[in-house]
Amino acid sequence: MRVSPDGFTLASPGAGLAVLDPAQTALRNDLEAAFLRLAAQVLAPEVVPPALLPVAGLAELDYFKNFPHLCVTADRFSPPAVEALGSGMPVGDLADGLRQSTGFVLPSATCYGVLLALRDQQLATEVRLTAVGRCYRNEDHFDGLRRLWGFHMREVVYVGTQDGADAHLKVSRTFIEQFAALAGLELTVVAANDPFYDTDGSRATLTALDPVKHEFLAPDGTAIASVNRHRNFFGTRLDITHEGRAAYSSCTAFGIERWIHALTLAHGSAEAARDRLARG
Template sequence: MECNVSLEGLAASQHGQLKYAAAFIDEQIRDIRLEDNHLYITHESPKGNEAIESQVRRLIERFSNGDFGFKENILFEHKVATPYEGDIIAELVELKIIKVLEAGLFIFREPFSSLMRFFDYSFVTKIGNRFAGIKEESYPAVIHCETLNKTNHFTSFPEHIHFVTHLREDLDIIEAFSQSIRDHGGWKQDTQLDLNKSMPMPKFTMNPSTCYHCYEGLQNETLEGDGIIVSAISKCHRFESRNHSDFGRLLDFSMREIIFVGKPEFVKENRLRSIEYIKELAVEWNVDSMLEIANDPFFTNEFQTKAAFQRNQEMKYELRLSIPHIKKSIACSSVNFHSNTFGNAFQIKMSNKRPAVTGCVGFGIERWVFAFLAQYGLDEASWPETFRGQYHAWQQKSL
């Protein structure tokens, strides 16, 4: 079946957000596309077209509620006529450089895996190490549900969450579960299991963002001086339904972050410095890119209010790299200011007893590599000379 909904009255700037959110309407949706101011949804849902259309109307109301008006502003643009325009993912798959396990879940092989390590090394040495006193931390792949509750992640981005649980500590349940799997000839996705009976309420989820662990680790602490700067890389996980078919939108990805926690002036000044460092690197590597004001994809009826506030206060910037093959760009880095939201949530205070404010700079490692190769291809002779030289020097150092 195909559902066709007119988007008349919805600002064009909101069409992409609507398409993204529509993927979460029903598990039986097979395809979503935007054409001629209409949203087309192909599905196999027993609910029928009327129910699907009703859900789309709910989302349209969410994204068009009130006099919203995005504040659009490109802060920086570096235009480059890059040499490669092919389908880099198809080429990487054909050459077995990446193995697609399912949409958004990849195994990365050489040279992609080496490029990932080089990009992370470069973000640390070229940007992170320019901040005096920066400290490296290492975080778990899972995070307490209570921590996500304090960050309002459950109410802002509930669709992304991957819960982690286990079989109950009950011998009868464990043995019955094991026997059920044997009886069905192994694990099958359609096996009918009473998970509510077999598993407890989750205590953990997969970590959706690197910086949350930093704030969790500072809970109830008092910081001396102006503040601290932390660098960390971790695996992050976000479920994005059919949107994982979009270029670079991964289920499991690596996020390097530089995190600022301290007095307002300390965080704001270092955030501004980080923006300049990112712009310098984009020019140095000659990537086709732009830095613009952005907002998070809040999955809430308060989307308009939250997104407008974020944009109008310029609390989030994104560095976007162009993908010539699809004639679009993807966000590869973000620069964020959270005010005292996390300082209050985790009771992080300064020596003057005021709550700490926070900010962070994020680098999506796989996205940077995908975008770079989408612009320059796998032939190293076509890469920018400066980038190629730095990569080869890093390779020699890593031997």
């Protein structure tokens, strides 16, 4: 059994779950401070995203058409189930159908809650916001900090003009590449095949010709950050307008636990990774 410098080990409570130890938590805080520098650079104040997302709102965004495999629902026990559990019945013995839908699901990305909060607004100016959320994904397998049921995602979101959305991603990409170099990480940039919106018809063709999402991969292939160009999809679906037309949007995302994984792999420990960041 591995023993930490603190004299104890924080083991995983279950498959796909992790507790960050003190050194990893300190590294997480260092990373958050760095990512907030990008937010400050683009003048994006911080907001707190919602803990749940409405099913109806996500359905309007083709979420369940494109990402049903990732969705983790937020159900509740029915009154008969509550009575049975209160009487001492083991939860594993409950009959099927004793859970009720709440009409909400757990977020799989931070930006959905931010963008849904801008619904039906005529924006007088460009909007830049940043948020960190706990995100949840029903992955086909779990692997340390690389793939978890729940993880933290820091996003920096832009909503406004087409040129502004593109400029936001250019600044973000430069930041990611420069920060990775300071952190001692060699990244590979690849076009991803999981855009936010409908992958059928003309949008799919356009995406194939002009990718809307690029991921930054650590040396072991872990995607630790991405830049995402939504075009005017969210503006159209959510009736968010700017300058008299459907707003364009884009976002930059950082998977914080994945950064911890990549930096620990590169430098041997979270402590060594923190030292490298401090020197950078």
